[in-house]
Every structure is written in structure tokens, then in C-alpha cells.
């Protein structure tokens with residue numbers, strides 16, 4: 001049976017750290033869906049359609065990766081798709097507590113769905129969408145952290161000429 005994993009998140013926007021985790025997942029599984037959450041407590045900067053478009057352009061070289069949006073409870077979405085693995089990225093100890101809670105809660109809700117954690121390249125371990133947005137808002141250089149089309153979209157959002 002082909003292996004199939006889902007990498008969920010808000011991806012507001014997708015950073016090179018997310019891409020690093022996604023590439024690793026795409027080598028481990030036959031098929032991976034990058035699943036972008038509609039509902040997020042974080043009041044996203046980009047609409048879900050924008051986040052999907054930006055991510056689609058970023059993953060077009062990865063043949064076994066698709067980008068989708070989802071609205072429902074994550075474990076329901078994973079089971080509807082017929083996947084059995086959730087991929088999450090772990091940067092530092094600071095991610096651990098919340099990821100651990102989420103993984104165990106999801107296991108409680110859906111015992112057959114496993115969560116696995118992948119570590120990005122060490123140079124991305126300090127990178128977050130939140131910090132990238134803060135730097136972009138103040139006109140700083142974000143080119144090491146996101147792909148060029150995402151850098152452009154961020155600059156446009158914050159009113160800088162692209």
C-alpha cells in the first residue's frame with residue numbers, strides 16, 4: 001500500500017523551514033499533502049487562497065506533493081483523505097510542549113493516526129512565519145527565509161514596492 005502523509009499548518013506564509021520539512025517528508029512517503037488550515041487562532045495575514053497559491057508555486061518541483069486547504073478537525077480531514085500519518089516540524093525545545101500535547105490529543109481522537117516529527121536543517125531552526133512577517137513589515141531583508149515569490153507577496157502586503 002502506498003504511504004501517504006499530511007503536513008498541516010497555517011503556513012502564513014510558507015517559509016524555507018517548512019519547505020525543508022516538506023522535502024524530507026516527500027522523500028519518506030509516496031505522497032504528501034501540504035494541508036493549509038482555514039481556521040487558525042493566529043489571524044493570518046494572507047487569506048487561505050493566497051496561502052494556497054503561494055505554497056503551490058513553491059512546491060511545483062516536488063512531484064509527489066499536493067497543496068490543499070482544509071476546514072474541519074485535522075484528524076477528520078486526515079481520515080477522510082485516507083492518510084495515516086501527520087507530519088509536523090520540530091525546531092527547538094520550545095516547540096516540543098505544544099506539539100507533544102497536540103500529538104497526544106490527536107491520538108486520543110483518532111488512535112490509528114500517527115504523528116511524526118521531522119527536524120529541519122539547523123540553520124532553519126530559528127525561523128518562523130511570525131518573525132519573517134515582523135522583519136518584512138519593517139522593511140528588513142527576508143530573502144534568506146522565503147522563496148522570491150513569497151518575499152514579493154510579503155513586501156506587497158506591507159506596502160513596499162516589489
Ligand code: ADP
Nearest residue numbers: 008009010011017018088089090120124127128
Ligand atoms: P501552526 O500549524 O502552529 O500554525 P505553522 O504553520 O507555522 O504552525 O507550521 C506548521 C508546522 O511546521 C509546525 O509543525 C511547525 O512546528 C513547523 N515549522 C514551522 N517553522 C518551521 C521551521 N523553520 N522549521 C521546521 N519546522 C517548522
